[in-house]
Each structure stands twice: as structure tokens, then as C-alpha cells.
Amino acid sequence: MFTKPIHTKLLYIVIFVAALLLPWYVPDAYIFQVVITSVIFGIAASGMNLILGYTGQATLAHGAFFGIGAYGVAIMTEAGISFWLALPAAALISAAVGLVVGVLTLRTKGAYFAIVTLCFGVIAWIVAGNWIELTGGHNGIYGLGDPTPIPFPFFGPIEFTTQTSMYFLSLAALLVVLFALYRLVYSVFGLSLMAVRNNEPLADAVGINTFATKVISFVAGNFIAGIAGGIYAIMMASVSPSATSYLLTFNFLIFVILGGMATLPGPVFGAFAIPVLMEFLQFLQDYRHLIFGALLIAVIIYFPQGFVGGLRRLNQKIAARRKQKTSES
Amino acid sequence: MLKLRNVHTDIGGMQIIHNVSMEISQGEFVALLGSNGAGKTTLFRTIAGVLKPNSGTIEFNGVEIHRMPVHKIVGLGLVLCPQGRQLFPQLSVEKNLLMGAYPMRKDKMRMQKNLDRVYSLFPILKERSNQQAGTFSGGEQQMLAIARALMSDPQMLLLDEPSLGLAPLIVKQMADTISEINKELDTTIFLSEQNANMALNITDRGYVLENGACVLSGESSQLQDDESVRKAYIGA
Numbered sequence: 001m002f003t004k005p006i007h008t009k010l011l012y013i014v015i016f017v018a019a020l021l022l023p024w025y026v027p028d029a030y031i032f033q034v035v036i037t038s039v040i041f042g043i044a045a046s047g048m049n050l051i052l053g054y055t056g057q058a059t060l061a062h063g064a065f066f067g068i069g070a071y072g073v074a075i076m077t078e079a080g081i082s083f084w085l086a087l088p089a090a091a092l093i094s095a096a097v098g099l100v101v102g103v104l105t106l107r108t109k110g111a112y113f114a115i116v117t118l119c120f121g122v123i124a125w126i127v128a129g130n131w132i133e134l135t136g137g138h139n140g141i142y143g144l145g146d147p148t149p150i151p152f153p154f155f156g157p158i159e160f161t162t163q164t165s166m167y168f169l170s171l172a173a174l175l176v177v178l179f180a181l182y183r184l185v186y187s188v189f190g191l192s193l194m195a196v197r198n199n200e201p202l203a204d205a206v207g208i209n210t211f212a213t214k215v216i217s218f219v220a221g222n223f224i225a226g227i228a229g230g231i232y233a234i235m236m237a238s239v240s241p242s243a244t245s246y247l248l249t250f251n252f253l254i255f256v257i258l259g260g261m262a263t264l265p266g267p268v269f270g271a272f273a274i275p276v277l278m279e280f281l282q283f284l285q286d287y288r289h290l291i292f293g294a295l296l297i298a299v300i301i302y303f304p305q306g307f308v309g310g311l312r313r314l315n316q317k318i319a320a321r322r323k324q325k326t327s328e329s
Numbered sequence: 330m331l332k333l334r335n336v337h338t339d340i341g342g343m344q345i346i347h348n349v350s351m352e353i354s355q356g357e358f359v360a361l362l363g364s365n366g367a368g369k370t371t372l373f374r375t376i377a378g379v380l381k382p383n384s385g386t387i388e389f390n391g392v393e394i395h396r397m398p399v400h401k402i403v404g405l406g407l408v409l410c411p412q413g414r415q416l417f418p419q420l421s422v423e424k425n426l427l428m429g430a431y432p433m434r435k436d437k438m439r440m441q442k443n444l445d446r447v448y449s450l451f452p453i454l455k456e457r458s459n460q461q462a463g464t465f466s467g468g469e470q471q472m473l474a475i476a477r478a479l480m481s482d483p484q485m486l487l488l489d490e491p492s493l494g495l496a497p498l499i500v501k502q503m504a505d506t507i508s509e510i511n512k513e514l515d516t517t518i519f520l521s522e523q524n525a526n527m528a529l530n531i532t533d534r535g536y537v538l539e540n541g542a543c544v545l546s547g548e549s550s551q552l553q554d555d556e557s558v559r560k561a562y563i564g565a
Contacts, residue, residue, distance in 0.1 A: 188427070188434045191420070195428050198417035204379065205411055207403030207432040207481065 067244025094226025
């Protein structure tokens with residue numbers, strides 16, 4: 001009966017329940033803050049995974065689109081627009097900028113695409129630091145209010161003043177994003193993304209409009225980045241140019257690669273595991289980057305599909321061996 | 330069905346195809362012969378729309394296709410099966426086949442019908458529908474590549490050197506399968522080959538390409554007896 005050592009469904013249910021109950025056993029506010037940040041970064045990394053993992057286009061502008069979402073929400077809520085309107089609007093702006101950038105940059109391939117998008121990422125960061133009238137320069141925008149309470153029948157309005165409420169807001173967003181990605185990736189369109197990644201000339205030859213496919217994936221991924229950025233801004237109650245930084249892009253990149261490219265749980269796992277790892281290695285100070293670099297290289301060589309991909313392969317292998325044993329006896 | 334008029338194609342400033350004109354009608358089985366570097370692949374890629382001709386026109390069923398993007402040409406029923414057993418190696422056999430039916434992705438019924446038809450033509454693919462395509466042997470990969478091309482139910486199939494790198498016994502099987510597709514499914518086939526003997530045995534007509542120009546054409550049986558063809562391609 002127990003053919004596979006890890007039951008995915010059971011595992012997901014356990015994780016889901018643990019996530020729901022988290023506010024009641026989390027030890028302190030600092031760790032809670034780290035967890036909420038991980039949830040938000042998990043959303044952003046999932047969006048990057050759509051572009052990088054499933055479609056095979058190495059975008060290095062993800063931090064910039066995260067930042068556009070963050071600044072969008074900050075500027076709009078400062079102007080008195082409700083957060084609930086500002087969040088989708090900011091994500092749409094992120095997607096629209098993604099459309100313009102994607103149409104221009106997706107004509108390049110491979111490393112060239114990575115370079116061009118990295119340039120855009122750096123430009124976005126410079127603009128955020130210097131367009132003082134709009135972004136507040138390097139000081140950024142601070143003192144953002146809480147999201148307006150949602151009126152709810154029977155229970156009264158739901159307020160968003162506590163850490164717990166922020167946590168559930170980001171958790172809900174993560175689940176919605178993961179569900180949307182699940183539907184997308186397992187559709188014919190999702191298959192065509194993987195076809196583009198696997199063999200682009202052939203994808204062209206079977207009649208896939210490869211350019212349009214890449215642009216749609218890029219725009220959708222950046223929309224998700226915008227949502228994550230918007231929630232990040234309201235959670236921090238402030239935004240500064242570091243929210244558009246290319247350093248953030250490389251964090252997302254590491255979450256996707258170490259967690260597991262082209263797997264849905266991978267980037268989320270990465271977004272949780274890597275900050276924890278960083279905390280444990282804190283005593284090494286700057287030398288921890290040395291260990292980190294070695295780890296990254298080892299994973300790319302031995303587990304090209306990251307932690308989740310490696311675990312899946314192990315799971316299948318053990319299952320196959322058990323099956324063989326039962327058929328022998 | 331397919332009409333090429335004075336087609337010229339450049340790659341990186343070098344003219345590869347010179348002034349090629351040809352005509353293929355419905356249901357025909359035509360060979361394109363030529364040695365390495367003669368321009369067979371370039372000509373096929375030009376017809377399929379992957380490359381654009383510098384001058385000349387290409388018509389398919391009366392529609393000018395030489396300026397159309399590839400995916401629109403596939404939608405018209407003209408499908409290229411590229412050289413070198415091109416697959417999506419990380420996807421399963423069935424997903425590879427489903428990708429072949431991409432132009433009709435909204436019509437699930439027709440997709441399923443075509444899948445069943447392709448499975449009945451290649452029973453081995455049904456047995457292994459969940460296997461990763463990259464783990465197949467050379468002959469099986471070529472079968473899968475042809476099967477995938479058939480998934481969109483094309484009117485005309487361009488097969489670019491399906492025998493490349495296959496064992497002689499497998500080449501024989503492949504030739505039988507291709508003939509069967511032409512006769513049973515009534516698919517017009519344009520087959521590019523270096524293996525002139527095999528190609529001329531199964532086709533009705535043939536064109537001979539040399540240095541990017543069409544130097545000879547005629548009935549396959551005539552070409553088989555032609556002195557220059559024998560010397561250059563059959564070696565007897």
C-alpha cells in the first residue's frame with residue numbers, strides 16, 4: 001500500500017495545516033516577520049519560476065518588477081487610493097511594463113536575454129533612487145497606512161493591523177498564485193511553455209507562436225512579481241530603492257534554482273529554506289557566501305532540478321525498488 | 330498543391346538556394362535528392378516558413394505563404410518534420426504527440442481522434458506513451474518525430490532526411506511506414522534524402538538538387554536509370 005516513502009498529498013495537507021496554525025506557535029515577532037517575508041518572496045520566486053523554470057528564459061529583471069509593484073502600491077495608497085484597488089492596479093502596471101520590456105528584450109536569446117534584463121533591473125533601481133518627486137529618492141516612501149478593513153457579515157470588519165492579519169493576507173495571495181500557476185502549467189499552454197524551453201526551433205515547427213508564448217509567460221510572471229511587491233510594501237509600511245534592487249533578483253534566482261526549477265513547490269521551499277540557512281550560518285559572517293557559492297554550484301551540477309526535483313527523483317527510485325521487491329517475492 | 334516559383338534564399342549573405350521552381354500536386358509522393366550541402370534542408374526550411382526567401386513566391390493551395398509566420402503555415406496543413414529527429418526530450422511520448430496537434434488545441438475531440446489514429450499507426454508509441462522521449466533509440470525517436478508531425482492531420486508533410494543515422498534494417502521499416510502514410514492517409518509527402526536508392530524506390534517523382542539549384546527532375550524510375558544520378562547518389 002505504501003509504495004512511495006513520501007505521500008505528496010498527505011505532506012501538503014500537513015504543511016497547509018501547519019501554515020494555518022503558525023501564528024499560534026511562532027516564538028517571536030522577529031521570526032514571524034522573517035516568515036511573512038518568506039511567504040511574499042515565495043510568491044515573487046514562483047512568478048520568476050514561470051519565466052525561468054517553465055519557459056526557460058533567464059530573466060534578471062524580476063527584482064525590478066517586484067519594485068514596480070511595491071512603489072505602485074506605496075504611491076497610490078499615499079495618494080489616498082484604497083490598498084485593495086492599488087494592489088491589482090500596481091500588479092497591472094508591473095505587467096504592462098513587462099509587456100513593453102518583454103516585446104523588446106525577448107528577441108534576444110539565452111545569455112543575451114539575461115544581460116538585457118539585468119540592465120533593465122539596474123536602470124529601474126537607479127530610477128527609483130533618483131526620481132525624487134515620485135519615489136522619494138533613496139529615502140523612499142514611508143509611513144504607509146494599513147489596508148482598509150474589509151466589511152464582513154456576522155464577524156464584523158476584518159482589520160489588517162496585526163502581524164497575524166498580514167501573514168494571512170500574504171498566505172492567501174501565495175495560495176491563489178500557486179493555484180493559478182497549477183492550472184496554467186498543466187494546460188496545453190503550459191505544455192507549450194515547456195516545448196519552447198525544450199526545443200525552440202521545433203516548437204516553432206509544430207506551430208507554436210514561440211515569441212508570443214514567451215511574452216505571455218514574461219508578462220504573467222511579472223504580474224505575480226508586482227503582486228508580491230505590493231504586499232511587501234504594505235507589510236513593511238514603507239518602500240525604498242532596495243525593493244527594486246538586482247540583489248533581490250539574485251535572491252529570487254537562488255530560491256528558484258536551489259528550491260527546484262520548473263516545480264511548483266520548489267521556489268516556495270527555497271524562499272523558506274534559504275533565509276533559515278542564512279540565519280544558521282550567521283556566525284561565519286561574510287564567509288557564509290563562500291559556502292553558499294559552493295552549495296549553488298554543487299546543486300546545479302548534481303541536482304539540476306533543485307531540492308524538490310532531487311527529492312522527487314529519490315522518491316520515484318525508492319518506489320521503483322519497492323515495487324521490484326514485491327514482484328520478486 | 331505546392332508551387333515554388335524562382336525561389337532564392339540567403340543565409341548570412343550567402344545565397345544557398347538559386348532560382349528553384351517546382352510543383353507538387355495533391356496526393357503525390359515526391360523525393361528531393363542531393364548530397365550533403367546541396368541545400369535540401371534550407372529549401373525545406375524555406376517552404377515551411379522558418380527561413381524567408383529573398384525573392385520568388387511559394388504558394389500552398391493557392392495561398393501565398395512565403396511571408397507568413399511558421400505557425401500560420403502549420404495551420405494551413407503544411408508541416409515540416411525537421412532533420413535530426415527533433416523532439417522535446419524531457420516531455421513524455423504522449424505530450425510530444427499532443428504538441429504536434431497544437432494548431433487544433435481547442436478541438437479536444439479532433440486531438441483525441443488524431444492521437445488514436447497515430448497510435449494505431451505506431452502501436453509501440455502507445456505502449457510507451459508515458460516514457461520520456463529522450464530515452465528512445467534512434468529509430469523510435471524518428472518514428473515519434475513523424476508521428477508528431479501527423480498529429481495535426483496535415484495535408485502535406487515535409488520529411489527532412491528521416492533515414493539519417495539509422496541502421497539499414499530500420500531505414501527499410503521507415504520507408505514502409507512513410508509509403509503507408511502516403512497511401513492510407515492520403516497525405517502528400519515531400520521527402521528529402523541522401524539515400525537516393527531508398528527514396529526512389531518508394532516515391533513517384535523526384536527532384537535533384539545540386540549546389541542549391543534544381544538540376545534534374547522526373548519520374549522516380551527514370552531517375553533511377555539516369556546515368557548521372559546513378560553515379561552521384563547510388564554509386565553503381
